[in-house]
Amino acid sequence: MEREPYGLGPEADAAGDRRDRVQQWAEASDDARVYQAAGNQYFSWPAPRNVWGPGGGPAPRALASLPPDPAPALAGREERTAALLKHLGPEGPAVTVVTGLPGVGKTALALHTAHRAVGLGLFPGGTLFVRLRGYAPTGAVDAAQALEALLRALGVRDADLPPTPEEQAALYRSELARRAADGGAVLIVADDASSAGQLVPLVPAHPAHRLLVTSRDALTAPDFRPRLLPLGELDAPSAAALIATALAEVDPGDPRAGDEPEALERVTAQCGRLPLALTIAAALLTYDPGLRIADLAHELSDAGRRLGELRYEDGDGRAFAVRTAFDLSYRRLRESDARLFRLLSLNPGPDVSTEAATALTGRPARETRAGLAALARACLLGEHPPRSGRWRMHDLLRLYASGLPADRDEREARGRLMRYYLSACEAADVQLRADPGLPSDRFPDRAAALAWLEAERPNLVATVALATAQEPQTALRLAAALSVYLRQSRHLHDTHAADEYVVAAALRGGTRVVLKGAGPAWQRGPLPGDGVIVHSAVSGAVQRGVTPEELVQARKTKERGQRERTRGHVSEAVATFREAVDTYRLLGHPRGEGRAQEALGLTLHEAGRHAEAATAYAQAFGAYREAYDLLAAATALDHLGLALGAAGRHAEAAAAHIRAAVLFRGQGDPAREAAARRNAEQAARALRGRRADG
Known part of the structure; x- marks a missing residue:
């Protein structure tokens, strides 16, 4: 049975440095270890008979554990890479979460930028990498498991791990603090997190270190407030470059991207410019060097089959599929949010307002807004622009949602x-x-x-x-x-x-x-x-409940008047148009009445009966006002001014034209506003000329 002092260890004893210190002793036998907790400091050592314990030497450290850079030149991500590098710099936040929908390339951006940061010397203390598998069907890695993995990477042996998560977290912070003093800043990359609970214990206490996270959710919590870096789909040139680069990497002589630019553009659009879908499309093309890009575009043209086509399996049975990536996020939704996600695919346009989504769900507006926000946090939906109350779903996600089992109240x-x-x-x-x-x-x-x-x-x-x-x-x-x-x-x-x-x-x-x-x-x-x-x-x-038969009769009467006018039968045309006016008035159809009155006014004006024409145009204006058709009302006013001017009533004509111009301006029609103002000026000149003659 060996007896060891708590707190200083054998090296301190050998140096005789134990004066004025409280001596505490504990016993350990065989391969047992002794731990002391002093604030946040944890030390462990074996019994003297084997200083290094059963392994016979210090535990290896994994301080350069980043996976390879997925793309030395990451297509279309230059701006986001620069922003993330700034976050990882000395003035950046302690924690950054790269967030975005499934398959948008979060891990690729994080790894690429992490390698850039290491190359720039931002993290001389090393890098740590842990996969949290937040959306895996088999279950996510919890915080305790992640801590154990990181402590092992820091050189702590299994036998030396403290027994509780709290003690492990304290040891993790202490090790990082020691490494900050000895070797410099450390970058911890936590990939594929799904909850703030996985990450809170991983946040380093020392300000030199950085925690870089990727997640499909916009992770925040009262005790976890990281800097969020949202990531969207690629622009069209970058999406095309991704596929072209992949083809050239496999075969520098592959001519397809250069020979079929229009087909390549169609494929990138069908992939929604989503990096995962684009990568799968590139893999399908490289797997079959004889496959024309146009043929792949044709295969993807059927929206109902597109998600099924965007799938690739290698010889080892590994599968890459857009649908599978979406499945993992969808399965995590609460039932109410999942229902909302399915219903949103019923909206026929490209985006939906909160008010329209509330109509879709039939639920209170506040409840609907909460559901939309939950989908946005899960990156299955985005509010564009922020705080606008308008929500947009990625095209492939919309296809995915529309293919889910329909709701009973669809x-x-x-x-x-x-x-x-x-x-x-x-x-x-x-x-x-x-x-x-x-x-x-x-x-x-x-x-x-x-x-x-x-x-x-x-x-x-x-x-x-x-x-x-x-x-x-x-x-x-x-x-x-x-x-x-x-x-x-x-x-x-x-x-x-x-x-x-x-x-x-x-x-x-x-x-x-x-x-x-x-x-x-x-x-x-x-x-x-x-x-x-x-x-x-x-x-x-x-x-107003007008039947088609009644509208037929009114229309036929007006058309008969047009024929009489064309033939030069003025009296018959005037009588017929007045009959059409009466018919529309009886139907309670002011817009139809206004058109008949305008036709009557034009006939009278052409016949030189300008005063009668002015009366018809004035009544047309009133009918259009009743129908709330201000554009037509403005036109009737302008015609009224012309009839009044022809009748020699120039002051009234100028007033009618000015009023028409104001209405045209209010209706956003500058061309006709300008014409009405020219008519008003002509009426004013005629009025000045008559006064001068008088």
Whole structure:
């Protein structure tokens, strides 16, 4: 039985350095070890008969344990590498977490930057690396296991490990403090963490050291507040460079990337510029040197099969798959958050607002916002821009979510979303047509309505497309509510697309569609069906319960008047247009009435009956005001000014043109505003000339 002093060890005894010290003794036998805790300091040594213990020598240290640099030139990550190097520098935070969705290249960035930092001499004390396997199906590495691994790397033998996690954490901090004094700063890289609990004991106490973490979650906690470095997908040139570089590394003479740039661009887009997907695509191409990039693009073109195609297996049975990476994150979600994740794939556009997501879930707004934030922390969703209340899901994640088992209330959720978009869009449309603006619970003024329409435009057009097949009447109403905004804002592509969907929706409902001022999409001749909906008046017709037959009669009357006018039959044209005005007025259809009044005014103006024309244009203006169609109302005012001027009423004409210019300006139409102001100036000159003559 050997007896050893606690605290100083045999070397201190041999030097005689035990004066004025408290002597404490403990006994250890065989291969047992004695530990003393002095504050945060831990020392261990074997019994004297074998100074180094059973191993016969000091434990090896693993202070250069970083895996190889995955890419000496990391495509598209120069800016993020520079930012991370700054974080790892002397003035940086103690802990940095590189966070991002599965497969975005977090580990590659961390390792690449760690090697750069070592090369720059930032960590002369060495590097430690530990895989925390936070999302592994078999379970994550807990903090105690990680501490044990790091202590072994620091040279502590298994037999010398303290028995409790708290003591191990204290020994870990002490070892790092000693190494800071002896060798300098140490970098600890903890890869694939899934919780703050895994990391809190790993945070070094000494300010010289750095802890670099990768995680799919934006990890924070009351006792863990790291610097977060979010990582997104690559830009298009970098994504193409990643595949091209991989091909060149395997075969410098591989010509495919240079020969098929357009196909390469399609593949990178189909991969969502996600590094994991791009790496798998590159592996598929290098595995089969005869595979054309265009053929791979064709295989990936089917969105329903894309995730299945983005899979690679090597000869050792190792598999790399985008779907598997997503699975690991999805399985960790709470059921309520998982449901929200699935439902978000029902939104037809590229992003979704908190308000629209609340309509999808049918849950309170605060609960929905909490779920969205949870998905963002898991990097399955992003709020772009931050604090905007707009959320975006990566394209491949959207495909993954849409392929998950459907919820029982999926149909009801989609219906709630469509109703939300429809009601909000119609409210915005009313506000857009109002002069100067109507009180609204949803939109306080025209600017707010325009801002909402601009933010939601892709979603609204996509909803028209979705509703065309599922709810044709919703598609017609939504397209009508969008009509003025799209044309006024010059979104010509979306205007054309919405018009196409209106045709399809009307055909599905057995209704014929006629669009005044139609573009090429409408040059198709007669469409089948007994009914007619004038596209720019759809919302009025639907909201007031006007039947297609009644609209057919009003339209036919107005068309008859146009034919009479073309033939030069002025009296017959005037009588017919007045009949159309009466018909639309009886139907309670002010927009149709306004158009008939404008046609009447034009006929009278051409016939030299300017006073009567002015009356017709004034009534057209009033009808358009009632319909909240200010763009049409401004046009009617400008025509009124021309009729008044022709009648010699120049002062009234100038006033009408000025008012039209103000309305055009309010509707964001500078070209027609300028024309109205020129008309006003001409009326003013005519008035000055008449006064001079008088």
